[in-house]
Amino acid sequence: MKKYLSRDRLKNYSLIEINELVMFSLEYCKNKLGINKRKKKELTYGIYNGDISNECYGFYDPYEHEITIMLKQNKTIKDVVSLICHEYTHSLQPCISKYMKLLNKYGYDDHPFEREAISNEYIFKEILREYRKKLI
DSSP states (O other), X not given: OOOOOTTOBGGGSOHHHHHHHHHHHHHHHHHHHOOOTTOXXXXXXXXXXXXXXXXOOEEEETTTTEEEEETTTOOBHHHHHHHHHHHHHHHHSOHHHHHHHHHHHHTTTTOHXXXXXXXXXXXXXXXXXXXXXHHO
16 A cells, blocks of 8 residues: 655556545645635546646636646645645635736735645645545
8 A cells, every 4th residue: 555655756656546636635625725605616627647838737727617737747746735735725716806916916926826825735744644544
């Protein structure tokens, strides 16, 4: 049985195992951070194994209410779970109406939505701890 340690390389996991971890992570975020009641449809996700950009680990699409995970850019279990926490945070924010306005005002590094999403990445430790318990 794999332990799902944060430093574990993704290449050592099957797509099925990664998918199960992503689903668990999303459910954990939902319970910990809440849900966006303004959205009419369920949050979905996609795992993409191709190359789009060397800098894009993943993203949240507020129009589709979907998180996309770029497997080739994420190297470890921590990368994927932290990404889920980050992008899930964006799913709770009013990105369509306010993201660009705030980006123009603050820039990316000081953007309040990005700062909040980065601060929520710490949840990855809790997620992995709970996921390991589930596997025992």
